[in-house]
Amino acid sequence: MVIRGRIRREKDHGDIVGQKGIPQDPGSEKSNETWEWTQSELGVEWDTDEDGNINVIPYGGHNTVRTIHPAIGHGSAITVPLTEKVTEMGVPIGTGRMVTKFFRDETGRMVGVQVNEKAKGNDPTTGNPVYIKANKGVVLASGGFGKDVAWRAQHDPHLDETVDCTNQDGATAEALAAAMKAGALAVHLDWIQLGPWCSPDETGYGKGPSYIDANVAYGMSIDPQTGKRIVSELADRRVYSNAIVENGVPLLQIVDEQNIPKWNYEANLQPAIDAGITKKFDTIEDVIAEYSLPDEFRAQLERYNTYVENRNDEEFGKMIPEDAKPLGDGPYYITRIWPKVHHTMGGVKTNMDAQVLDVDLNPIPGFFAAGEATGGVHGACRLGSCATADCLVNGRLAGQMAAQSE
Ligand SMILES: Cc1cc2nc3c(=O)[nH]c(=O)nc-3n(C[C@H](O)[C@H](O)[C@H](O)COP(=O)(O)OP(=O)(O)OC[C@H]3O[C@@H](n4cnc5c(N)ncnc54)[C@H](O)[C@@H]3O)c2cc1C
Secondary structure (H helix, E strand, C coil): CEECCCCCCCCCCCCCECHHHCECCCCCCCHHHHHHHHHHCCCCCECECCCCCECCECCCCCCCCCECCECCCCCHHHHHHHHHHHHHCCCCCCCCEEEEEEEECCCCCEEEEEEEECCCCCCCCCCEEEEEECCCCEEECCCCCCCCHHHHHHHCCCCCCCCCECCCCCCCCHHHHHHHHCCECEECCCCEEEECCCCCCCCCCCCHHHHHHCCHHHCEEEECCCCECCCCCCCCHHHHHHHHHHHCCCEEEEEEHHHCCHHHHHHHHHHHHHCCCEEEECCHHHHHHHCCCCCHHHHHHHHHHHHHHHCCCCCCCCCEECCCCCCCCCCEEEEEECCEEEEECCEEEECCCCEEEECCCCEEEEEEECHHHEECCCCCCCCCCHHHHHHHHHHHHHHHHHHHCC
């Protein structure tokens, strides 16, 4: 299977209607418009080639090459100008406040929230309560709950405190719990994603994943005990993570310098090397000696290089990018990988107008939600790079709907 390095437009799916007539694919047609908006309104610069064409990269789980990334390689390219824009528009941003309760009036309309000021950590029983009245509506955008060990382990007991997480400390569930207490329907709470490309040699997200995630298509990962691959390196995160955990030991992600795009080298590889997460070796012999790799590794490397040359992975069916080259003379870059909790697919159920639904599947008037706080948008396993599209498309929609809400 060969990946052509160009954007293929997805088919117009129209309204995909699911259970009880609820459209299941909110905002799927607005991605391009939103991408253009990030440039015209926020001035976001996306990575291009020398001729100014947008660079697209292969990403785990996708069936075609379609992932784009900011020129600086980080999401702050979007969040910083967004914050500046909001500030410029005179919208106050309150920090250090925890939403702990939602209020509905006698008609069921969402009319305000309680926030606790100076709460301790993520404990909703602490802090001074302050009440905020909603003039038009309330938008829930509290993100996922990957860092809330008690909550996530209730829904998937495998994911207790022994499993690390890539999220920031505020990725907890108290706002979601408050929304549920106010009558919101929550779905898919046990669909919790692990990122397979994390490093067991650092805590949290750290420095390794940004580099590895964007480079999995171009190298191979092997079990150091057997010297063999165990899965397609471009499998979706669920398949890849399950394969690693079932196999039982961190894999070695192996790539040589010629297979690392310049942008990823500068933005992400160097920081991973500086942090000691990724190690550089001049030759493959040095790699074999360092990790005491068995003889089978040489045979695996030869097979893998044949797959790259033929654009046909006979072992795991990985899509080989057109610009991938057989692993050559070096230098080589090696990173150990082991999964960590990364994304929570579950949250409040919304409809195509970003309205939060109640347990009878009726919209709660004046209540909207977007981003990782919602559930049902991504199915069982979010594809890498689709969260940003979800957050921006549905975040804009939720804001527009709230502004029009009476
Ligand atoms: C390390 C990392 C890298 C990622 N890289 C990519 C990528 O390359 N591409 C991609 O598409 N996706 C990526 N994702 C996923 C994507 O970034 C997230 O899904 C997305 O940022 C979620 O945005 P959000 O606005 O819904 O929530 P967030 O950005 O998480 O914002 C929610 C905010 O609400 C605050 N909050 C929570 N509870 C309360 C409360 N009770 N009261 C007040 N405030 C509260 C949180 O502290 C947080 O500040 C990545 C995720 C991580 C963790």
